[in-house]
Amino acid sequence: METTASAGAAPVKKRRRAPKTTVEALGNDVLSMIFTFLDLVHLIRCSAVCKSWSTVIRKLKLLQIQYHKQQHAESGSVSDVSNLSETSINRQMEQLAMDRQRLSLQEGPVDVFKWKAHSVGFSKCRMKMGLILTGVGDKVMRLWSAESCKALDEYRLPDKAPLIDFDFDEGKVVGLVGTRVCIWRRVGTRDLFCSREGLFTRGLCMRYVDPHAVIGCEDGKVRVFDMYSRKISQIIKMHPGAVSSLSFTDEQLIVSGSSLGSISISDLSSDQHVATLETTGSSGIKTLCLSPSYSVFAGSSAGYASCWDLRTLRRIWETRVSSNVLYSMHHLNNDKSTLVVGGIDGILxxxxxxxxxVISRCILEENRNISNRRPTDNNNNKKGLLVERKKGIRLSEDERIDLMPNLPPIQCLAVGMQKVVTAHNDTDIRVWKFSS
Structure with missing residues (x-):
């Protein structure tokens, strides 16, 4: 028989959960103590997380000290750390980081972390500053931590118009939504700006480098949207056919690929067409990316990867890396040695x-888990997000790809430090982590 508390009994007080401590709550003194325990590579990675961490590391000259220790351990000689300039250290650090990047992508062990990111299939991903933005499929973009796999934020579309493409930086998320541009603020007041409908003919792709969003359209023109005036500031004719892919640099250089197979270059500052790159055959250009060393890389619908030197406008090499469509290619910004390519056959x-x-080919070994599924805290899912850790395997040179079971196509990829994130037009995100 059930009993009830007497009328005079004191009500039971619910225990309040203590608020979670965030990394922003740590003072510079605590961060300084933590950073002194890290080795050189981890210090480099921490200095790239945010400006406040970079400032703490720079003021303590931790990079110089750790670099000095490593050089002393390798050579046995003693040098004065005070003679090492910050410029010299930064150059050495960058070279060390790029060497590690190359070795890990080329021959290191691979773990793949996989979890459900959306309720329906999504086909786009971007990765910057250790953050991953995913979307296109449902009406929301989601921001994730590449390291912890946690959901950090989400950005919902204002209406039924389709999300076509997007990009982001420290302060904004910019989306190509139907025939307009939408801007979500990431910091401060979380407001949303949407341009008027019909701002341009049907857009197919977009790239964003503040203060411009460059939109490739079905009519072969590129529209330049200015973030401050919030208007189309320039319209540049690039191709007789649809603009299928774009790359846009800090130097205001626009490189666009066409569904008809041509590649055109224009200078945004002068509003002039600069050159057309010579391509082989009539297969459409599906993906483009630029390097700081003035190289442009392209992937075609026939499986060809190509490279041109923008200074001479000459093709350096062309390789048929796959027998079918290449959807996406990317590389770390300062990496001059490796390029990651994905396409319809699902091979990275x-x-x-x-x-x-081609120096390495990787696939996800679906039939074996390294460990059981583990829950990860998620603001949008109180039960926790289930993350599977699987093994990535490297294929041998003589492995018959045509005899392998069908793999989900790699629709889009983005490259970070010893990481690659892939979208496969299904509900799961995959983060490939490469170890040295």
Whole structure:
């Protein structure tokens, strides 16, 4: 028989959960103590997380100290750390980081972390500053931590118009939504701006480098949207056919690929067409990316990867890396050695930037888990997000790809430090982590 508390009994007080401590709550003194325990590579990665961490590391000269220790351990000689300039240290650090990046992508062990990111299939992903933005499929973009796999934020579309493409930086998320541009603020007041409908003919792709969003359209023109005036500031004719892919640099250089197979270059500052790159055959250009060393890389619908030197406008190499469509290619910004390519066959390929040679091919081994599914805290899911850790395997040179079971196509990929994130037009995101 049930009993009830007497009328005079004191009500039971619910225990309040203590608020979670965030990394922003740590003072510089605590961060300084933590950073002194890290080795050189981890210090480099921490200095790239945010400006406040970079400032703490720089003021303590931790990079110089750790670099000095490593050089002393390798050579046995003693040098004065005070003689090492910050510029010299930064140059050495960058080279060390790029060497580690190349080795890990080329031959290191691979773990793949996989979890459900959307309720329906999504086909786009971007990765910057250790953050991943995913979307296109449902009416929301989601921001994730590449390291912890946690959901950090989401950005919902204002209406039924389709999300076509997007990009982001520290302060904004910019989306190509139907025939307009939408801007979500990431910091401060979380407001949303949407331009008027019909701002341009049907857009197919977009790239964003503040203060411009460059939109490739079905009519072969590129529209330049200015973030401050919030208007189309320039319209540049690039191709007789639809603009299928774009790349846009800090130097205001626009490189666009066409569904008809041509590649055009325009200078945004002068509003002038600069050149047209010579391509082989009539297969459409599906993906483009640029390097700081003035190289442009392209992937075609026939499986060809190509490289041109923008200074001479000459093709350096062309390789048929796949028998079918290449959907996406990307590389770390300062990496001059490796290029990551994905396409319809679902194989993640590592290509040498200098000659186009495929130096490694990776797939996800679906039938074996390294560990059980583990829950991860998620603001949008109180039960926790289930993350599977699986093994990535490297294929041998003589492995018959045509005899392998069908793999989900790699629709889009993005490259970070010893990481690659892939979208496959299904509900799961995959983060490939490469170890040295």
């Amino acid at each position: 390929r590592i290509v040498d930037q200098n000659n186009g040679q």
